Amino acid sequence: DAGVTQSPTHLIKTRGQQVTLRCSPKSGHDTVSWYQQALGQGPQFIFQYYEEEERQRGNFPDRFSGHQFPNYSSELNVNALLLGDSALYLCASSTPGGETQYFGPGTRLLVL
Amino acid sequence: GQQLNQSPQSMFIQEGEDVSMNCTSSSIFNTWLWYKQDPGEGPVLLIALYKAGELTSNGRLTAQFGITRKDSFLNISASIPSDVGIYFCAGQATSGTYKYIFGTGTRLKVLA
Numbered sequence: 001d002a003g004v005t006q007s008p009t010h011l012i013k014t015r016g017q018q019v020t021l022r023c024s025p026k027s028g029h030d031t032v033s034w035y036q037q038a039l040g041q042g043p044q045f046i047f048q049y050y051e052e053e054e055r056q057r058g059n060f061p062d063r064f065s066g067h068q069f070p071n072y073s074s075e076l077n078v079n080a081l082l083l084g085d086s087a088l089y090l091c092a093s094s095t096p097g098g099e100t101q102y103f104g105p106g107t108r109l110l111v112l
Numbered sequence: 113g114q115q116l117n118q119s120p121q122s123m124f125i126q127e128g129e130d131v132s133m134n135c136t137s138s139s140i141f142n143t144w145l146w147y148k149q150d151p152g153e154g155p156v157l158l159i160a161l162y163k164a165g166e167l168t169s170n171g172r173l174t175a176q177f178g179i180t181r182k183d184s185f186l187n188i189s190a191s192i193p194s195d196v197g198i199y200f201c202a203g204q205a206t207s208g209t210y211k212y213i214f215g216t217g218t219r220l221k222v223l224a
Contacts, residue, residue, distance in 0.1 A: 004154075033211070042115050042200050042214030043155070056210045059114075090154050099143050099162060099204070101212060103154035 002027055004093050004104035012110045013081050021076045021107045025093030031055075032074040033101060034066060035090040043090055049074050050096065078109075086111045118201055118215030126223050131188040133218040135201030143204040144184040145212065146175050148197045155200055159186070193222050 005024045013019050025032050031050045035043035045058035049068035068074045072093075078085055088108050092101040118135045125131055135144070143162055147155035159170050161177035161184060168175055172189045184201055201215040 006154075031210075035214075042202075042217055045211035045213070048210050050210075058211060088152075100145065100157065100160045101202075102157055103147070105154045106152075108152070 004029075004091055004102055006089075006091050006104040006107050008107060009105065010108045010110075012112065014112050015081055015083060017081050017111075018077065018079045019081060019109060021078075021089050021091075021109075022073065023076070023091030023093075023104060024073045025091075026102050029093035029095055029102070030072045031094045031096055032068060032072065033092045033094070034074070034076045035092065035103075036060070037088040037090055037106070039087070046076070081111045083111050085109065114213050116201060116203060116213055116215040118218055120218060121216065122219040122221070124221045124223060125191055127191060127193060129191055131191055131195070131220060132185065133187075133199060134183060134185045135203070135215045136183045137203055137213075138182070139203075139205055140181040141203035142181075142206045144175070144177050145202045145204075146173075146184070146186050147200045147202065149200060149217075150197050158199075188220075191220075191222050193224055195220060196222050 007022045033048040034046040037043040046060050047057040048055045052068045063079045065077045088106045090106045091104045094101045146158045149155040159175040164181045166177040175186045198217045198219050202212040
């Protein structure tokens with residue numbers, strides 16, 4: 001039973017570029033949430049996708065967007081990258097009720 | 113971003129000692145989750161709590177959902193070196209929200 005998987009594991013970009021991160025949920029899960037974790041901080045909620053739509057959004061600018069595919073996998077896109085976007089990006093999957101979230105290993109993004 | 117108050121911030125303990133940490137919120141929560149995160153990895157779910165007053169164990173770990181629904185506690189008994197890591201609480205507020213708010217983390221270091 002595969003857990004949550006994310007790709008790539010590491011990424012280096014320069015300011016102003018765009019990035020796409022990918023996530024496959026745990027088997028049996030259809031809801032995907034994305035979090036940003038800055039160094040030394042707890043994860044911060046970006047948004048959640050369910051039934052291919054953004055169901056809830058945290059306090060992040062429109063530069064952060066996402067998508068969910070019919071197979072429940074998801075992408076996180078960040079445009080016009082800033083130095084402050086450097087962080088660990090975590091994907092978490094859950095069942096529709098969403099009470100229990102399981103995290104993937106994360107994608108470490110470095111913006112230079 | 114919004115984070116829950118988690119204490120202590122860090123702690124050094126001797127192997128074999130018991131550990132207690134807690135998490136408090138100004139808001140009422142429906143669900144509390146406790147995670148452990150190792151450096152460069154995603155958080156791993158330890159215990160999930162769904163009802164006020166609930167006490168749940170997972171091996172040497174025991175967590176409680178506070179009766180006021182504004183706090184939660186995690187205890188680790190007979191600590192071992194592999195308990196080293198950062199422990200996060202996460203709470204999901206009542207009705208109409210799917211996001212989890214995370215604590216600031218408790219960094220645990222075990223002295224052999």
